[in-house]
Amino acid sequence: MKFHYRDKIGKSGERFLEAFVEEELGFTYRKVGPPDIGVDGEIETLDAARSSTGGFLKVQVKTTEESYVNRPVKIALDEEHLDYFSSLTVPPILVAISLKDQAIWWKPILGKDNYRGPRGGFGVSFDPIQDRLTRSSRALIRLMAERSNGIIAKYILEEANETLDEMESEIESNEFDIVAVDIWGHQMQRIDRAMKDVSCLLRYERRITDEILAVKDGFEEIKERISERKIWFSKYNVDDLLTMDRGDTPY
Template sequence: MKFDMRNAAGKAGERFVETFVEETLHFAYRKVGAPDIGVDGEIEILDRSRTSTGGLLKVQVKTTNDSHPGPRIRVPMEEKHLDYFASLTVPPILAAVSLADQQIWWKPILDKTHYQGPRGGFSISLHPENDKLTKFSGPVLQMIGERSNAMIAKYLIEEVEADLDDIEGREASGEFDVVSAEIWAQTIHALERTMKDARCLLKYERRFTQQISEIEASFGAANVRIDACKTWFKEHNAVDLLEQQYWGDED
């Protein structure tokens, strides 16, 4: 899928997002018009009486004329935009639009280290079902806009789960070698750093809901899967790969 921002398709995608936010989610949407920094709009969270809750989100819209082709949707991102998003005090989200499907997918934009590919470059991966923007997305957007730690932790955990799926799939297929194992070891180090961040976010979450309990359960399950991956290294006499220090590890 080829995503554009500045052509006619890009403008149509922005209008599509604006209409959905206003008419389906019943939040306020304002165009920002600053494509050079990657922000296309701003969502203000409103309650049922159309009063602002104080929650805000910055939005980057990426649009394609294509239909989504497979099990994942990958949206390329510019590093300078990711750096800018990291500096914001208002949470940023990505809205990926398929005009062919008349569908929006979305995710909060986290630190760029979660999106860098093994050969360089940055992209955000979206699940074609789980990441759809629907009329039921409002409460989650509200929690992110109002700075819910658990909602940010949720998406950190999902990034971890996606990487674990890849490792486990390659292991099950038997299509791996020493180089693959070293890459997995680096990935596990990165996943443990991410889980440390998620743990901190959950520790200081001030809300108590069923949804947050489910996020905490996902956190525990992801840790179990990471431990299972580390056991694989012991079983294959490759613990030395895990014990190496990789880029990003603390000194």
């Protein structure tokens, strides 16, 4: 039996994450012993007195020795694992670690449709700045672990904004065809459904904090972006794509 090099990299990443969570965030990290089904560990949040808040997150860790400097951070996930994460009753997060950069990025794992690529497959993208795990991430992680509706809404809105950014960039380039426009129509339908989810989440949010109020402001801003994009569809007489019944269309 051999201890494969990829296992060494994975363990190095988990040790780095454990130290950061405990020393920088002031929480605890527990590794999941074998056999693990789909998660590598869990974070339990603590208050200032280091007493448990009752908040937990399940963690999937992806570690590389490569640098993520000056290139996008994107992690491929298979559909089976995304379905498993969706079944969890404790919020799951995905953590990407670069041992070369000595840096960590993190994101909650939402429903798989948020990560479906336009041509098939699934991948989770990280913003190299916004999604960096730092000491300031503590408040957001604690809200999520304690199941704040607002923090879940925040990440749904971020995914929708990313989709709109990509769509608008392609439109500005004038390098698109009818297939791309059809895909955008489907993406707009998904965004509309996501916005209904966000509206419900914010309606039943128990907490009122500066972070939650910022999420509500972001909700109003993205509604304006969606309205502007729908005007574009109407202008070019393709607004029927926004209501088309697509059945099992893969994108």
